[in-house]
Each structure stands twice: as structure tokens, then as C-alpha cells.
Amino acid sequence: xNARMTTATRLGFREQARRPLLLVLxxxxxxxxxxxxxxxxxxxxxxxxxxxxGEVLTTMxxxxxxxxxxxxxxxxxxxxxxFVMRSAQSADRRLVVAGFRPLEAVLPRLFVxxxxxxxxxVVSLAVTAMSFSPRSWPAFAVGNLLVGLTYACIxxxxxxxxxxxxxxxLVLFLAMLGTGILQNPMFGDGxxxxxxxxxxxxxxxxxxxxxxxxxxxxxxxxxxxxxxxLAALGLAVVWVLRRLxxxxx
Amino acid sequence: MxxxxxxxxxxxxxxxxxxxxxxxxxLFVVSAAGVLSEFAGALGGSLAGDASVxxxxxxxxxxxxxxxxxxxxxxxxxxxRRLALAGLGPVRVAASRIVASVLLSVxxxxxxxxxxxxxxxVAHPLHAxxxxxxxxxxxxxxxxxxxxxxxxPLEGSLLxxxxxxxxxxxxxxxxxSPPAWAVSQKAADILIDAGTGIGSPTxxxxxxxxVTAGALAAAFCVFVAAARSRA
Numbered sequence: 001x002n003a004r005m006t007t008a009t010r011l012g013f014r015e016q017a018r019r020p021l022l023l024v025l026x027x028x029x030x031x032x033x034x035x036x037x038x039x040x041x042x043x044x045x046x047x048x049x050x051x052x053x054g055e056v057l058t059t060m061x062x063x064x065x066x067x068x069x070x071x072x073x074x075x076x077x078x079x080x081x082x083f084v085m086r087s088a089q090s091a092d093r094r095l096v097v098a099g100f101r102p103l104e105a106v107l108p109r110l111f112v113x114x115x116x117x118x119x120x121x122v123v124s125l126a127v128t129a130m131s132f133s134p135r136s137w138p139a140f141a142v143g144n145l146l147v148g149l150t151y152a153c154i155x156x157x158x159x160x161x162x163x164x165x166x167x168x169x170l171v172l173f174l175a176m177l178g179t180g181i182l183q184n185p186m187f188g189d190g191x192x193x194x195x196x197x198x199x200x201x202x203x204x205x206x207x208x209x210x211x212x213x214x215x216x217x218x219x220x221x222x223x224x225x226x227x228x229x230l231a232a233l234g235l236a237v238v239w240v241l242r243r244l245x246x247x248x249x
Numbered sequence: 250m251x252x253x254x255x256x257x258x259x260x261x262x263x264x265x266x267x268x269x270x271x272x273x274x275x276l277f278v279v280s281a282a283g284v285l286s287e288f289a290g291a292l293g294g295s296l297a298g299d300a301s302v303x304x305x306x307x308x309x310x311x312x313x314x315x316x317x318x319x320x321x322x323x324x325x326x327x328x329x330r331r332l333a334l335a336g337l338g339p340v341r342v343a344a345s346r347i348v349a350s351v352l353l354s355v356x357x358x359x360x361x362x363x364x365x366x367x368x369x370x371v372a373h374p375l376h377a378x379x380x381x382x383x384x385x386x387x388x389x390x391x392x393x394x395x396x397x398x399x400x401x402p403l404e405g406s407l408l409x410x411x412x413x414x415x416x417x418x419x420x421x422x423x424x425x426s427p428p429a430w431a432v433s434q435k436a437a438d439i440l441i442d443a444g445t446g447i448g449s450p451t452x453x454x455x456x457x458x459x460v461t462a463g464a465l466a467a468a469f470c471v472f473v474a475a476a477r478s479r480a
Contacts, residue, residue: 022406029411037267040292040424067360075410083403165261168406169313170265176279177444186291187284 004100008108012088016112019129026116030124038065038131047192051206052218063186065132066140066212067179069124070147070205074179077117077148078171081155085241086164091247102245106238117148132212139211139219146204146226147241149177153233154200159179160240178205185209200229227241252341253406255386256349259328270313270353273353274361277309278302278368296422299369303377303444304422306365307384307436311417313357314350314385318392321350322472323400327436329476339476343469350389358385372446383461387433388413390464397468397475420480435460 016022041064046059093106104238108130134140154174158167181187182196183205196202203225210219261267282302289296296304329342362381371377392409399405421429421437435457439449 019404020399021399022401022407025407025411029407032411033414040418042291042293044291064291076407079403079406083401083406086402091442130315162269164324164402165260165265165316166263166266166269168320168402169269169273172312172316172410173269173277177276178258181280181284184284187287189337 002104005104005108007099008095009111010107011091012108013110013115014086014248015087015091016116025124026120029076030069030120031127033072034065034068034124034127035131037068041065046186047190048185048209048213049189050214050218051210051222053065054214055190055220058213061185062212063184065128066095066134066208067184067186069128069140070183070208071123071145071175071179072089072119072124073121073144073148074151074175074201075172076120077113078151078155078175079151079168080116080120081113081157082159082167082171083155083164084116084155084159085109085237086159086167089160089244092241101215102242103238104243106241110234110237113152114149117152117174121145121148134212135215136211136217139207139217140182141211143204143207143209143211143219143226144225146207146230147201149170150200150204150226150230150233151179153230153237156237157233157240160237161246165242200233201218201226203227203229250291252337252345253349253352256321256325256346257352259318259325260349260353270317270357271360273305274309274313274357275364276404277312278305278361278364281305281308282368282407285422292418292423294423295425299371299444300422300441301444303365303368303371303440304437306361306381307433308378308413309361309364310381310385311388311433312413313361314354314387315413316406317353317357318350318389318394319405319409319467320337320392320398320402321346322393322396323402323405324396325382326400326475333476339473343472344463345388346472347348347393347465347469349388349432350393354385354389355382358382361385365432369444371443373443373448376439376443376449380436380457383436383457384433384440386461387436387464389459390468393468394471397471398409432464433458 041061043059043061046060050167088109095105155171158170178199178201183192203222207219282305285301286297293403333339366426395408420431427434442449
């Protein structure tokens, strides 16, 4: 990272730190929704499918506990992706006019977005730990981080390509459909299939479930799939933003 | 009238916004309806069958209208200040903005209701249509209220989502006894009844009318106050 990227990254973090309401919401929303959702769910028995073909008998309460982190992180990261990138566009154009290369303006924004996703994840995991303990914390955390980064990239693309309203509709709907319904083992036969496989968060979602309900890791294929989706979406974000900034210069 | 149409068109300028405004309520009804009864069961609620499909139409209209109201109020601040300074006045600016938002909300509510009609044979379609529209107008008012106070799109949209989730998951069908602050509970009661073929009591209709009109009046007053302070 050169001096200009360091400066742009520092400015990006400072810009976000000047938004106290955002920080309150990013901490308060996960705390409120995760604790409330777990507390309200009935401990009904629930059979769910694990990566690798196994099954585990657990409770609806625990499945909801595991999936609420994913849903919360996906929603928040997608909205952050949409609006952090949109709000950054005019500032980044000025940076490019001032002599920054487009990539030197784009990468710091991605660092800020990844850091915001990390903060939301840490808060969500800390809140979850009060009422649900996954069998494997590392796999559970990595799966949720991959879900968050994937939706942050989707949000960033939507924010740049659609207007504010269109981006909000699209990212909230996709997060609701993907993490809330299709990948959620609370519904159907407990194993996501069909349309769920076509969603970019499928692999990451399976890692979350593996980490939540299995002591050993079986989701290597899902990990490769999730990393592939994240790499593709990340490259798409960089490409789209660089193109926009180049046209501005 | 031309101002109202111009304000509505302003929101639809971005690509795909109109398509999303229509497609998402319909897709929401199709995708969420099947799982809502399972979800309600997990939360200890009693929502089942056609009632869950009906409620999903109300939620779809609410979610779309809440975001719409927020962006109508928040993203138009600079333009409204100039319009008010140019002699239009905050009341007329507010009236035009809110009427434009209502028109777009009616489109979203119609899409949600059409999806509901296609999905199930609604026993009381007129009751269902009014309840879906009430969901849309209530959340439009909430969105305008938030957008009149908070300008930042991320914070504002998060706040609208927060209110929606808080209200929806505490409301009828999702919990045994909805709290008094669950603003959409009467709309939900009427919609669930319409989906299951039960007529709603007059008291529910009166309370729904009071809550919806009150929410829109509050949104109008806050928008005018915000536009005035800007002018």
C-alpha cells in the first residue's frame, strides 16, 4: 500500500467515524434483533442437513440462533456496501482529478467496507454468544464473514449501478430471499436446495451451518465455492468502480 | 398536479426502479408466503395457510413504501429548499411530495395485491386490498417521518428496516398478543381475516382508519416543519 492509498484509507475511516448514528445502529441493530429472535423462538425439535451429507437433530431455537447472525450481517453489509460506495463516488472522483490512480481510490473504499463488515460480524457474534454456542467458532465466524463480504460486494455493485431506492430494494430483497429463506434450514426439509444453489451465499451459508452444528469441518467444497463467488464479485466491484472513475477523469 | 407527477418521475429516474417497485412485492409474496407459517410456528404464533400468504402481501407493500417514503423525503431536501425559497412554500411542497409518494405506494400495493390474488383465492378481496394499501400508507408515513429528520441514506434506511422488523415480528400472527406500539396490527388483523374468509369487526376498520390517517398527518406535519426550517 503506497502513501496515497494510506491517506485515502485513513480519510475513508474518518468519514465513517463522523457518523455517530450509523455506529449506534450497526451495534444496536444486531444486539436487539439477535437476542430478541433467539429469546422468542420455541425449542421445537428440528432435523437439518449438514455439508457432507450428515444430519443432526437440533431445535428451532438453535437453528434460529445460528441463522440470525447470518441474516443480520447480510442485511447490514449489503446496505453498507450500497451506500458507502455511493457516498464515496464524488469524493473519489475528486481524488482521481487530483492525481490518484482509480485503483488507489477504489481499494481504500473496499478496505473500509471490509472493516465495517468485520465490526458488524464481531458485534453479531458477541451477541449470539450470549444465547447460542456453535460447535466450531472458527468455521461459524469464517462462514458469516464470507456471507457478509459477499453481500457487501452485491450492495456495492447495486449502489453504483442502480439509484439509491433501487439499490435498497434489490439488496434487502436479495438478503431476505438468500439468507432469510433459501439458505435457512428453519424452512422446508432443513437442507437448502434448488434455487438456493444458484445464490452467491450458498457455500458460505453451508459453512455457517457446518460450524454451528458440527465439531469437525466438512464444507471444503462449499468453502471453495464461497471464495470463488467472493473473488468474482470483488473483481466485478473493482472493475465497475475503476471504469466509473476513469470516465470521470 | 404537474409538480406531483414531476416528483414521482424524479424517484423513477434511476434504471429499474419502477420494475423493482412492481416486481419485488410480487416476488416477495411468491417467495415468503410459503415459509411465513413455518416461521410463525417457530415464534409461537398461529399464522397458517392463506392467512400467511395474505400477510406477506401487506409486508411487501409496507417494505417497499417505507423505503420509498424515506428517499422521497431525504433525497429531495436541497430541491425542496429551493422550491420553498422560490415561493412555492413548504406546505405545497410537502403536499406534492406526499401525494407523489402515495401514487407510487399505490402501484406497489397493487402489485402485492395482484400477486396475492394470483397465489390464493382471497375470500374478501376488497378487505384485503384496503388492508394492503393501509400497510403501504402506514409505512410510507414512517418513511417520510424518518426521511424528514435523517438525511443520510444508510442510517435512514436502517432505521426504516428496524421499525419494519420490530413491528412485523411483534404483530398479529407472529406473536400471541401484539403490543400496542405495533402500528400495523389492525391492518394485519384485517388482512389475516380477509385471507381466511372472516369479516373484520367495525372497530378494527375504525382503528385502522385512525392510525393510517394519523400517520399520514404526522408525516405531513413533520415534512412541512422540516421544509420550513430549511427554507
